[in-house]
Amino acid sequence: MVNAAKLLQDLRASAERKPDVVVRLGKPLIDSGAVMKLDADAWLVYEQVAIAALDVGDDVLAHKCIQALEAKFPGSARVNRLNGMKFEAVGKLTEAAAIYKAILEEDETNVLAAKRQVMLLRAMGLPTDAISALVKYLDINYTDFEGWLQLADLYLEELMYGQAAFCMEEVLMLQSQNHIFHLKYAEILYTQENYQLALKQFCRVIELCKDHVRGLYGIKLCTSRLLKSAPSKDATATSQEDLKAIDLLATERLIAVYSANGAASTKSISTKWIECL
């Protein structure tokens, strides 16, 4: 029981998203009422479980949690938002929208609501509206990198790579330490066929996270491209020997990684792939 609570807290702390796990841990807690033992945290657990339940579509549990929360905090925006999410889950998007709207009228700076609203639009399949809403939102809550990520994704769906890149840049400024973002940015650049930059970003990824396969692949791609193409004139561009070195490195690493642990088939394939580049 207790360690279940502990695990839940850890999950909360590292905002990982494992709805199934959360539900598996949380359900007994809540059903047995043991949750009340961890007094202040209980409500957080409720919230957490509620969201998770929604994700895995256990509406009953979610409802139960939300009920409990409403009973405890009547008229709390935070709880209301959960309601909204519930509606979303069951697909009553309009009701959800209504709720978020209400919350926002209550407090126009309620970030959660605002974001949910955007997600809602997206869910309603109105990407453009979603984008505009999100832009508006970000114009205010500039520092919310998640928002920017969302925006980037939206743009990507619309294949608007330039804008996506812009968003990612913002994200990079806000969360410069996360290699995933660098990776994403790199791939966007690559998609934009800006191989120079892409290469650098991929390198950064490798720098941040050693032997990151995806990064290595990225590098490989870039280098092969760049090497094929004529050496560029501009100063910032990577020098040929560096390119070669990096290329070599990437190859070496990839092989190393695969040989270290990698299913035979995939290994052979990848090696083949490397050769045929």
Add this chain to the structure above:
Amino acid sequence: MGAWTVLQERQAMLLDPAIRDWVLIPIMIVMVLVGIVRHQVTVLLNGTPKKADLKSARETKALQRGGILRAHGTHLPEHAFEARKTFLSDAFEKGTYEKDPNASSKPKGNVMQDPAYVETMMDGMKKNMMNIIPQTVIMAWINFFFSGFVLIKLPFPLTIRFKSMLQRGIETSDMDVSWVSSLSWYFLNLFGLQSVFTLILGSGHAADAMRDMQAMSTMGMGAAAGPQMGPTGQPADMHKIFLSEKENLDLTEHEWGLENVEMRVLVKYGKLPRSVLVDYKKAKSLGSASSQSASSPSSASAQIAAAASSSPAVTAGKKKGRRQV
């Protein structure tokens, strides 16, 4: 110090156990109690973070934006940086982000009429009160109650300078300074109990901190602060602030952190000697403007350190799926 400690032989004295039972321990207990109560009351008193209206939020965020750009611009490639720089600086100049762009033109009214200002003011005062009042009260209480006798012997020597302070109300000149009166015991507690508080309140406290932090990092919450305050608590003229921010921006030279990333990677994998980086630095600092040179050595070493330590395990462990919809 020297001279004095020579003077003092080891002085043994018997103290009335009643002092221990009725002063030494009680003071400690009371201090702990007061500490707890104070913590609770402060929490009660400081007002809920009041909802800022969009405009002001936007205002502050915009400013942050400038700051962030300056701070972390280095992660951006040249073009991206320049684009933002230009955009922001003229936005600031125009005051696009200000709460009411024509604020600067209208004459400064009495700050007291600005409710936001007053409120924040009150908050600040309340906090200060909570810090000052209990201490002064306790001090007075102790001076009043427990004066005129020695309370305890510090197990370490002190210089004669403390005598007048630590032995207030003791009318002898020959007493070793390490015999101290209740006031100094109070101070000892004041400082010593801090960590005890972190033990008592701490756990819950820490959890709070964690929660807030998480809330911030994930939901971008809590950052909704009131209007920008100058150090004096005066609501400073936003336009000025923006302008200054702009100037900062203009001064900022962009320096791209990925310029030599390949080299770094190579070094990291030991394909190149570490020295390369340093050489690179040198070359760079020679080549580029002097403004960089200031920051260069530190970063050089930083990179070396970077190259030195590497621990994928942790990052992999902690980085997994830090995304949320």
Add this chain to the structure above:
Amino acid sequence: MSGQQINPDDALYVDMYIAKNSQTMTFIRSSYSAILGLAAGTLGLTNWSGFIFYFLGSAFLSLLIFLVKAKGNPSPYFRQPLDVFTEGVLGGMLSYILFWTLLYGIIHVYD
């Protein structure tokens, strides 16, 4: 002023966890130094011996953390590996002195 160079190491650390770690450190430290203080007081240490005792004690603690907890490699948990040895040492000092004095007084001053 101008954007500082990237320190690749930053990448390795999540502020939240760093904070958490240092918090745990201070937690351990303060309780430990309180206990140390009690011990020193009971032993009736005075002057330098007391302080030396403290520093030795906390060094020992650091060593324990360093070896047992950090498995001899603190860098994953702290920005500077040395933090293991430095963090919260001086903070703990005050409470150490407090409890040292307290027990020294109770045992060796009062009868």
Add this chain to the structure above:
Amino acid sequence: MATSSRRTAAVSSLSWRACISVLLLALLASTVLALEEAQKGVIDWHHKWIGTPHLTAPQRTVRGSNTVFVATDKNTVAALRAKSGELVWRQVLSKDETVHDIRAVGGNLLTLSGTSQFHARLLDAKTGQPLWDFSPAGEGSIPELNFGQAVTVTSEDSNLIILNQGRHVRKIGSKSGMESWHWKAEEGSATTYFSVLEAKGFGNHEHVVYVMGLTRGVAAFQLEIVALDSQNGNVIKSFNARSSISTFEDVLTLGGGSNGKNGYIAWLENDNLKVLTLGTDKITQTSLKSFQAEISSFGDLVSKLDFVSLRLPEGHTEFLLSGTVGEYHDARSSGLFDIDEKTGRAEALFDFGERTGFSTYSATTKPGTDEVVVLRAFRGDSDIGVLELVDVNTRETTLQQQIPLEYETFAHFTFASLELFSKGQGVQTRVYFSTSDGSFHAYSDIESERWYREESLAYIKDVEFVDLPERKLWTQDVNEAGHQKSSRNVTIVERYLERLSSHVLQLKSLPAFLISYANPSSLFTKAPVAVDYSEVQIGAANRTIPSLYRDQFGLRKILVFSTDKGKMVAVDSGSKGQIVWSRYFGYGHDIKDVVVVRQANVRLPPVLAVIAETVDGGKNRVTRMYRLNALTGEDFRSNNFFFPSSAWIPAGYVATFKVPIEDPDEKTHVLVLVDDRMHITTFPSTDPVQQAFKAFSDDFYFLLKNKIGAKQLKGFKPIVTADTDRMDVEPTWTLPFPEGEEIVAFAERPSYEVMASLGRVLGDRGVLYKYQNPNYATVITVNKKPSHGGAAPYLTVYLVDVVTGTILHQATHENVGLNRPILATQYENNVVYTFWSEGDSSTSSKGYQAISLELYESRVRNQRNKDESFTSFAGELPHIISQAFPFPYTPTAIGVTSTKAGISAKDILFGLSRQSVMSVNKRYLDPRRPIGPPSASDKEEMLMPYSALSDDPRMFLSYDLEVAGVKKIVTAPTMLESTTIVVAYGQDLFVTRHAPSKTFDLLNEDFSKSQLMLTMVVLTAVMFVTGPMMQKKMLKELWY
């Protein structure tokens, strides 16, 4: 405070100052009052003693007196409550006012006193205040001789006829104290008059007063009687009775008392008893031999008979003759005689037989009648005294009363006084008597009215402090009791276990402690109230002394007093000075020194060594040493053969030293005795001790014969002669003072002294290092009539190093007042002495001066002599700062407080002639007090600008009590650093606790624990209230 300051801020600065000062004064006053009220009689006690009575005068005899008037050799006249013995009032007369006679006159008390100046006073019976005081200018009494003063009451107008100085006869109105006439013998006559008596006149003279005198002849005295007219004092006639009388004692005046009755004068003249009837020239003569018929015991007289006065009132003619009998001169036989009115011849009435030891006699008349009853008090056996009453008429013993009277404590009767009075039908007997130990008793038929006063305490010579043993768990005692225990190497584990077990045992008391900590009654502490007590209860046999264990802070001690009377009295400092034990050392014991050779420790009782000097039969001086158990007063007998409870040396006493050697077996300190053969004897004198002392003796220096009046100072050191265990002392140096100077005061460092700090911190944090010579002494000499230069007597102070005899410092004060007290005390590096300065024109004014000296290693700050350990031979001279302060009172004694670690400030204690004890903090007598306005660093050093001593009532330790004749002030440390026990004695005994720098290690009684508890409870309550609130709040913030 705050309010006042705020209010006054507006007002002008002057009024502001006034305001504040007023406020402060008010505060001060209140505190003072509080202090006096709270403290008086709580921590201190005061015994009023009068000394040993040698004269009594019952107020009235017929129906018994409520109060009995006594006069003592302490020149004190007092009234005691007859039933209880408590003091009603007393008049302490000045030193030269010996009381010659007291007599109840019309319910009041007439006293004749004074040597240099004669006084006749009538004291009010209730209050003791003089109704009138007749003191003829320039008339005193005959020096060194209680003779020549007499008084009688005229029958018709009951006025007084007073004889004084053997020459002046006056008639004085008993109401007014006015002289009605005055007759004086002509200048230069060889006659000394000794008695006045009113008796039947002769011829046509009715009112005649006879004045008896003795004229000095070649070989013997001759009687001369002058008859005066009692109306006007004219000389009627003067007889000369043919007689040759060898001593004053052989004359007795009898009868008379009114102009109707015959007066007689009887004297012994070589084996004859002669009687002259006044007014006639008829002299009868009876050979003493002839009495042997009636009084058989006169048979074997070995000495001449002599008179024993019965102090009967005028008109009675009974008298007593007694003489020594027995081959050992140890018994006396005595007979009662009367004078036959017709024949005027003496005849024997009653034979008291012969008694060994002393007998004391007193006589009085049966109430309402003229029948005389004679009391004879004598010691029966070792623990009873006998009171024997003889009725003269029936000539038989009417009463033979045995009373408990231990020889060990009281020894013999020295004075007795009988009082008979009628109660209902019967006759009540009351006997007041003194014993040779100095105490004063009263016997009465009624059990409850017997009492005794330990008046020997009025003769205290010296005091020793004995700590009481501690109550402890044995596990701890063993550790501290025996060094052997600790020396025996016990393993850590054992130690630990011991300690553990003891702690476990202590746990038993934990609940009790907790209860005491919690129970409300302890919370409301009231300041203790003074309980009143009387000196009689102090000595009362049925007293209850709490068991003799040390209190928490060692405030309770046993004070062991040695007295001039040769009695030792141990007093409990705690319970109002009740007597724990007392012991009388027989005749001729002159107690020289009392030393605690072993302080109480848990296993072994404290041991006292008493050193006394006696004179044996052959008139040789003998020094005796006794060892007593300080808790019981009995001989301390150890089973060890080498430790006899008493020992003696066939030589005179010179000095005793308690040397820092401990005897291994008994753990007693070793005493070193120097006798007048300049030999050293150690106690005990076992071999190890001898060896130890010989080892120690190399650096053992001391002064001897540093008596007041000595003309030089001599330093000695022991010389160990290898062969025997006999050790000698030899003078190492001699310091003769200049011509005409002699020692008047002498001071050495106190027996108990701990130096808390080696130096004095100045304002600028610089340090002046104290001069640390442990063996310097202060000697003050006076040159009474200097030959050279100014005739004014001058005083010189010498600081002398006892080891080398070098004079460290010397200062002279011109024209000091002679025969005014000169006092000196010294401690650590301070010397304080006082004297009377006649004041020389320029500098100082007339009055007492207190001079304060401070000795430092050098005048330069932060500089000290190289070697850590001081040696006198280095011969460094101290740097001395001195300052004189006018002293407003007449000091009679000086002392200094001593505390355990010497941390608390020192107070100089003065006994004042105004019968009080005063403590002056050293800060007032600080020679560094700046004369001008104090500089910054002075302020930093907290020096007060120079000023005369303020008389703050708080400085008087004895509040408003009358502590008579303080002769010495001794202090002893307690376990509390802040507190010292002050014992001031002289005639009275005053003991108090004193904290020179406040009780900084004690929780004062008025500390309100209740408030503290309240605070804590309230806080806890608040905590429990706000706690949940906070929780809610936080949740709310999180969720809304």
Add this chain to the structure above:
Amino acid sequence: MTIAHKAYLKPLLHAAKYPTVAVNGVLLAEQGSNKVVDAVPFFHFWNSLTPMLEVAMTQVDLYSKANGLRIIGYYEANERVDNEALSLVGQKIADQILKVEPEAFALVVKNENISSEEIAYIPYQYKEGQWRANKSAFSSPAFALENGSSPSLVVKSIREGLFDKLSDFDNHLENVQADWLANKDIVA
């Protein structure tokens, strides 16, 4: 065009494993036959970016060549439940395949049908220059299930949580052990 059970199963498992995001992959058929025998799951992070796609495609290509297979089609499951349109990215990829395989087609997972007996796909085919949903495809002989009971089986295997065993290219990139190509653990 018949779809073997494995081919039918894998995409759905892929979708089931990542219910909240869009997933995609390609379908493989035997050389020279119309039997769609296998599917290779690609991405669940993001599917609109080329680099990894390139890698994936080339590797799959190599793989299929090696195992006598050919890339016949593309599948995807949309993030939104009700969205059954072929995304832009999907179309691009499908085009690519079309270049090589004239009868290439695309399948869009019909989310609500995943846990039901219905066939959970909407086939898209390239007709007059654009991709058209062919609602009735499965009724027509053009498309057929090799094993008619596939849907029910799928439901069963999802219940059993079989999708845990499935791993796509993204998984593979995070941990190269994951055999994204063959997914041997998924046995039809």
